[in-house]
Amino acid sequence: xxxxxxxxxxxxxxxxxxxxxxxxxxxxxxxxxxxxxxxxxxxxxxxxxxxxxxxxxxxxxxxxxxxxxxxxxxxxxxxxxxxxxxxxxxxxxxxxxxxxxxxxxxxxxxxxxxxxxxxxxxxxxxxxxxxxxxxxxxxxxxxxxxxxxxxxxxxxxxxxxxxxxxxxxxxxxxxxxxxxxxxxxxxxxxxxxxxxxxxxxxxxxxxxxxxxxxxxxxxxxxxxxxxxxxxxxxxxxxxxxxxxxxxxxxxxxxxxxx
Amino acid sequence: xxxxxxxxxxxxxxxxxxxxxxxxxxxxxxxxxxxxxxxxxxxxxxxxxxxxxxxxxxxxxxxxxxxxxxxxxxxxxxxxxxxxxxxxxxxxxxxxxxxxxxxxxxxxxxxxxxxxxxxxxxxxxxxxxxxxxxxxxxxxxxxxxxxxxxxxxxxxxxxxxxxxxxxxxxxxxxxxxxxxxxxxxxxxxxxxxxxxxxxxxxxxxxxxxxxxxxxxxxxxxxxxxxxxxxxxxxxxxxxxxxxxxxxxxxxxxxxxxxxxx
Numbered sequence: 001x002x003x004x005x006x007x008x009x010x011x012x013x014x015x016x017x018x019x020x021x022x023x024x025x026x027x028x029x030x031x032x033x034x035x036x037x038x039x040x041x042x043x044x045x046x047x048x049x050x051x052x053x054x055x056x057x058x059x060x061x062x063x064x065x066x067x068x069x070x071x072x073x074x075x076x077x078x079x080x081x082x083x084x085x086x087x088x089x090x091x092x093x094x095x096x097x098x099x100x101x102x103x104x105x106x107x108x109x110x111x112x113x114x115x116x117x118x119x120x121x122x123x124x125x126x127x128x129x130x131x132x133x134x135x136x137x138x139x140x141x142x143x144x145x146x147x148x149x150x151x152x153x154x155x156x157x158x159x160x161x162x163x164x165x166x167x168x169x170x171x172x173x174x175x176x177x178x179x180x181x182x183x184x185x186x187x188x189x190x191x192x193x194x195x196x197x198x199x200x201x202x203x204x205x206x207x208x209x210x211x212x213x214x215x216x217x218x219x220x221x222x223x224x225x226x227x228x229x230x231x232x233x234x235x236x237x238x239x240x241x242x243x244x245x246x247x248x249x250x251x252x253x254x255x256x257x258x
Numbered sequence: 259x260x261x262x263x264x265x266x267x268x269x270x271x272x273x274x275x276x277x278x279x280x281x282x283x284x285x286x287x288x289x290x291x292x293x294x295x296x297x298x299x300x301x302x303x304x305x306x307x308x309x310x311x312x313x314x315x316x317x318x319x320x321x322x323x324x325x326x327x328x329x330x331x332x333x334x335x336x337x338x339x340x341x342x343x344x345x346x347x348x349x350x351x352x353x354x355x356x357x358x359x360x361x362x363x364x365x366x367x368x369x370x371x372x373x374x375x376x377x378x379x380x381x382x383x384x385x386x387x388x389x390x391x392x393x394x395x396x397x398x399x400x401x402x403x404x405x406x407x408x409x410x411x412x413x414x415x416x417x418x419x420x421x422x423x424x425x426x427x428x429x430x431x432x433x434x435x436x437x438x439x440x441x442x443x444x445x446x447x448x449x450x451x452x453x454x455x456x457x458x459x460x461x462x463x464x465x466x467x468x469x470x471x472x473x474x475x476x477x478x479x480x481x482x483x484x485x486x487x488x489x490x491x492x493x494x495x496x497x498x499x500x501x502x503x504x505x506x507x508x509x510x511x512x513x514x515x516x517x518x519x
Contacts, residue, residue, distance in 0.1 A: 057365060078366060079261055082268040085362045089269075089276055093354025095329075116259055238370040 013122065016129065020149050023069075023131050029163035029203045030054060030065040031174050032137045032144045034185065035192035037243070038219035038227065039137045039144075041065045042196040043163075044204055045214040048232060055216045057228035057239070058084045061140040062105045063218050067163035068132030068149075076132050083112040099225075105138035109145040109153060118151030133162040139218035139227050159183055165203065174203035189217065189244050190252055193231075197256035210254040217242050265362035266383070278351035283388035290394060295324045297349055298475040299433030300331065300341030301465045302401045303441065304426060304451055305458035308410040308493035309401035310500075311339045312462040314433070314470060315485060316477035317346045326477055331488045333497045335360045337403040338376055339490045343431030344396035348387070352396050356380055373404040377413050377421060384419035393417075399428050403492055410492070426450065433469030433476040440468035455491070459500050462489055463508040479509040 007015070030043035043054040043065050054073055055065040058080055066073045087108060092100035113134070121129040129149060136145040137160075144160035147153050154160070161174035177199040187195065193215065201208050215231035222229060222240045229242035231249040242249070262268040274280050282290065295317040302311040313330035316323060324346075331341040332353040340356065342349030359379055363371040371379070380400060387395055401412045412424045427445050429437035444461050445453070453461070463479070466487045470478035477485050486509065489500035 053368070056368075075261060078263075079259075081362060081365045082262055082265050085265045085358050085365075086268055086273055086276065089265075089354060089358045090273070093358070094350055095332075095354075112259075119259075236369050238364050238368070 016121065017150065020129065020131050024067070024133065024149060025164060027067045027069070027133070027163045028054060029161065029165075029174060029200055030067045030135060031159065031161040031178075031196060031199060031203075032065060032135045033159040033178065033183065033187075033192055033196055034142050034157075035187045035189050036185070037189065037221050038139045038217055039063070039142070040189065040192045040196055040215065040217050041135075041137065042193075042200055042213060042215045043067065044200055044208050044212050046212055048212055048214050051234055053230075053232070053235070054214055055230075056081075057218075057226070058105070058108065058136065059088050059103060060225045061218060061227050062103075062108065062136065062138050063216060063228050064105075064134050064136045065162070066132050066134045068130075072130060072132040076130060076134065079116065080108070080113065080134075084108050087111070101140065104141060104143070105136035106143060106145045106155065109136050109147055113147050114151050114153050116151075117147060117149065121150045135160050135162055137218060139220060158185070161199075161203065163203075172203075174199045177202040189219070189242075190248075193244070193249055193252045194256040197253045201257060208257070210250070210257050213253050215249060215253070219243055264366060265359055266379075276355075277386065278348055278355060279387045279389040279394065282394075287392045290389075290392060292320060294394065295319050295328075295346035296432075296475065297328055297330045297343055297346045298431040299429065299437055299466060299469045300343050300399050300431050301429045301437045301441070301462050301469075302341065302399045302412045302424075302427060303445060303453075303458055303462055303465075304410055304412060305453040305455060306449075306451070307455060308403050308491060309339075309412055310455075310458050310462050310489055310491045311341045311399060311401045312466055312487050312489040313341045313343075314466050314476040314479075314487050316475065318475055323477075326483070326485050329488055331490050332357070333490060334376075334400075334402075335364070335370070336496050337370070337405055337492055338373070339401050339492050339497055341399045341401075341430070342396045343398075343434070345394050348389075348394060348396040349398075352383070352398065355383065359383070370405075372406065373402050373411055376400065376402065377411075381415065381419040381421055384415060390418060397430050399430055401492060403494065405494065408494075429465065429469070431475070433466075433473055436472055437465040437469035440465040456504075459489060459491075459504065460508045460511075463487060463505055464512060467509065467512050479505075481506050481509055 028044040041055045091102040144156040229240045317325040317328040334357045427441045470476040
């Protein structure tokens with residue numbers, strides 16, 4: 001049987017937007033926050049025990065956090081890793097005595113992710129758009145570049161949050177919590193972890209449990225080029241070690257929730 | 259943009275221009291003649307803790323020396339080092355690309371690619387070089403550790419991606435034969451697989467020194483002009499570049515023992 005579509009383009013876009021918003025109203029809340037030696041990423045993650053992660057390294061000084069279903073996180077992970085490595089290759093494969101700083105978090109967002117999200121959302125009405133929002137963070141310049149599911153970007157300093165409220169177009173409760181005089185530039189990593197945990201609890205209406213909080217850092221004090229280190233258990237040995245070890249980080253998260 | 263499995267597929271579909279040699283694919287061989295540099299001797303030995311790789315620093319264009327300070331040995335990732343002989347531009351391109359490909363696997367799959375995987379990916383990439391049959395290619399040596407198995411490995415490649423695993427030492431490039439003869443006389447009697455680190459470093463420098471005497475493609479170490487080989491070791495701790503002071507010391511010792519005057 002044929003079904004004739006009589007909707008206008010605007011109606012179809014609106015429908016797509018509402019559908020995605022509805023899906024994302026249940027998406028995990030994620031945040032990025034500057035502390036004295038780097039950037040902290042935190043996210044609620046129901047699947048942490050099954051070793052599914054929302055936060056990963058992108059390049060040596062860049063990381064990201066995705067907020068969406070596990071399927072969307074994996075799709076985005078592959079996209080972002082491939083485009084970032086391709087850019088790093090283009091601008092940095094010939095080594096001279098100073099490293100190339102041409103590829104930043106914002107560069108990756110503007111050049112690849114925003115156009116791709118936009119094309120899938122607005123360009124082809126029949127295409128499946130990404131049902132995910134993300135924050136790219138760059139420890140080199142302390143910038144957060146947030147991209148929503150429809151490709152609209154925001155550049156933020158100090159802290160940023162995606163998921164739930166932010167995606168539904170509501171006032172962002174996590175950012176509200178941090179803005180109310182609680183965040184400052186001199187926070188140590190331990191203090192930032194405690195504050196981030198409380199902000200996540202506030203932003204999710206206290207539904208969060210300590211076993212469901214994922215964390216990772218980009219820390220300038222980590223030796224070597226790779227600055228990204230996980231603060232979640234069972235992430236394997238192929239990453240750098242954080243200045244605060246995973247056990248201690250879990251303790252701080254647990255006590256901040258009490 | 260489609261979603262691609264990994265960086266290699268992404269490059270092939272989206273950015274083929276970033277793959278080594280693709281810019282010149284289809285060009286007449288004569289069009290490339292005399293346009294590029296050649297790099298030469300690479301040496302690798304196993305020792306007690308892992309492996310050491312070393313390379314001289316000369317690149318030549320015909321009868322001319324185009325660079326006396328060329329870096330031909332590179333860290334590819336935490337447990338892998340590589341030396342590249344052949345067309346200088348190809349060596350640099352492959353060094354950058356291989357490191358990125360290994361890193362891409364680690365990030366996508368949340369664990370490091372194992373050494374056998376690296377060997378195979380490298381072989382596949384060498385075969386993809388469209389200028390292979392023009393002779394515009396690189397022949398690498400890969401040395402590394404498989405941290406899980408706790409074993410060290412050295413493999414050499416031929417021009418079309420063929421792999422040979424070496425249980426002791428390896429040498430490639432225009433001075434490769436001379437370096438291999440030098441190692442044949444030194445590696446086993448100095449301890450072979452159980453050789454101490456400093457002895458291994460000295461043995462590599464000695465092989466590079468020997469290889470530069472009978473042919474012009476490799477630079478003889480020259481302390482006065484600060485021309486010294488690059489050496490990188492890999493062991494359970496990761497990779498480490500051997501200090502230039504130590505290398506200069508080995509060279510001075512060799513000059514005293516075997517110098518011509």
